[in-house]
Amino acid sequence: MSERNGLRYTLLGLGLILLIGLLTFIASRTAQAPEAAAAPSEHLESLAALEGKAPSRRTLDIQTWQTAEGAKVLFVAAPELPMFDLRLTFAAGSSQDDGVPGLAALTNAMLNEGVPGKDVSAIAEGFEGLGADFGNGAYRDMAVASLRSLSDKAQREPALKLFEQVLGQPTFPEDSLARIKNQLLAGFEYQKQNPGKLAGLQLFERLYGTHPYAHPSEGNEQTIPPISVAQLRAFHQKAYAAGNAVIALVGDLSRAEAEAMAAEVSAALPKGPALAKIAQPQEPKAGPSHIEFPSKQTHLLLAQLGIDRRDPDYAALTLGNQILGGGGFGTRLMEEVREKRGLTYGVYSGFSAMQARGPFMISLQTRAELSDGTLKLVQDLLHDYLASGPTEQELDNAKRELAGSFPLSTASNADIVGQLGAMGFYDLPLSYLEDFVAQVQALDVAQVKAAMAKHLNPDALVIVTAGPTVAQKELPPPTDKPAEQPTGVPEH
Missing domain, CATH: 3.30.830.10 (Metalloenzyme, LuxS/M16 peptidase-like)
Structure with a gap:
């Protein structure tokens, strides 16, 4: 199970509106780090005691370098637990679909459906047998793939080899492609019964016009069926290239071990440069x-x-x-x-x-x-x-x-x-x-x-x-105890 399954296994729940990351962010909606082990305190401190200051937290020693193939690497040593987290971020989101909405998302969804000598079941069993977790997902700006594993060499090295195969040598089997397309198409049918999703789709179309952010990351019922294995391979070759990747690594590793891992992963990816950054959109009609x-x-x-x-x-x-x-x-x-x-x-x-x-x-x-x-x-x-x-x-x-x-x-x-x-x-x-x-x-x-x-x-x-279009009523006046309470859980 994984972030990747945010596409594969929750396709029937495409009712959520994409917000950056959201968000916040989601957007962009970003993440941060665990505090270093601290001496136990005899007293709990309230936020009021902070007097507007940020609470103390771990200062991260972020180390950075570039691989021979051009991937940017960021590393934080975290020896507190005998494990590591590896995350690759590519400029391979739907903004790079280049006129084929859904191409980036479908490519990402197909990564662990097959590699030479292993089908999707064998890949899943391989990670599970090592106690490792693979994850991936595709969004508007980016596509990601992640690996969590124990840092001991006996587990780390085979987990990393399998991860490299998934990212560098996906076979895009036809039967898996047909299955995932059917899941997406079922999700599009579900969207038609979800007014919130319909509103979100129209909002992005109006907000972005012809900009690459305008279309939904998952594509639509017209664009998904014609996508071919050849298109997936071509997109993978250019968008999952080492020069288009950011490698983030955190865990119980030395700098030398981190450098060796990053170099190995980078060398396993297709060769190629970073893709051009997305242009700014034009102001929409209000x-x-x-x-x-x-x-x-x-x-x-x-x-x-x-x-x-x-x-x-x-x-x-x-x-x-x-x-x-x-x-x-x-x-x-x-x-x-x-x-x-x-x-x-x-x-x-x-x-x-x-x-x-x-x-x-x-x-x-x-x-x-x-x-x-x-x-x-x-x-x-x-x-x-x-x-x-x-x-x-x-x-x-x-x-x-x-x-x-x-x-x-x-x-x-x-x-x-x-x-x-x-x-x-x-x-x-x-x-x-x-x-x-x-x-x-x-x-x-x-x-x-x-x-x-x-x-x-x-x-x-x-x-x-x-x-619905219905006769409108005047709003109730503001009060500390409104006569009508909010409706329960939102309908969709």
Whole structure:
């Protein structure tokens, strides 16, 4: 089981809207690292005791070099556990589909379906027999492949050999290709019954037009059936080349062992250079569009182009969005839309910073008869926030929340290796983790307000709604105890 199975084994659950990473990020939505072993403390410390400062966390000694074939390597020694995590990140996401939507995702899904002398079952049994875990996945910007194994040579070396075969010598068997295509096609049929997914697809089409981010990573029912094994092989040869790879490695390894592993993996990949970076998108045409769908609720998506991952305002926008709608309960959107009026189960906002400008998006569901009023309320809240900025109290609270949660994103070797992969892929400085915390803590109200106002325009939103056309009702007034509570779990 693995990240790769995010495509293979959850294809019937394609109802989620892609957000950068989201996210946050997902986007970009990146990961960080476990703290070094510390002496036990006699007392627990509360966030209030931090006085706005970030909690102490492990300082990572990130080492970097380049392989002979041109792969960038980032390595952190972590001798606390007798294991290692290896993650390869390629500029091989759907933005590289080159007119064949779904090609990148299908190539990635087929990697461990067959290698010379082994079929998909033998590959799975090989990893499992060694106590190793293989994972992979494809997204808009990137494709990834990962290996987790014990660091003892008896397990490490055969696991690494199998991993190298999967990445360097996939055979793309026809029977597996037919099976995965059928799974994708079944997923596309499921999408037709999911108004949230339909709204997300239309939103990206409107937001990005002819840009490579416009189409869904998994392709569609027209583009997937004609894709051939020859196309998969050609895409693999250029996109999974060593020069197009970032190798991240964390674990119980010496520098010499890490160098040898990276060199071995790099040499097993096709030879070739890095692919060209994605161009920036054009500004979209703002305004609403509606998808008619029989449902009790209406999905509301509001978006505009945000930032790329290297934008200098990244920290300020992260903090500003934490206050607006990125922090869950206690945010302005959640307080006004859910807590005071009972209009939704949840409302969220976020920047998905990517290689090119990713989306800023606000998403929610509400009762169909209140959808017009809820949409206007959200627009007004965004307008007011951009005009007034956060309060000092909101800023202080958001800083404490980020300071408290940031170390959790480095709580395991898998988190660290994901962070290293993102840092390498997006060309972030090796000091990024420390820089981000320091930048957030140094921000003031004026800086956050200026950054949010610079990058967001409440009059330039692309809006997509999906739900039934019904007579509208006026919104209930705000109160500490709304008469109507939010509907339960969202419909889709």
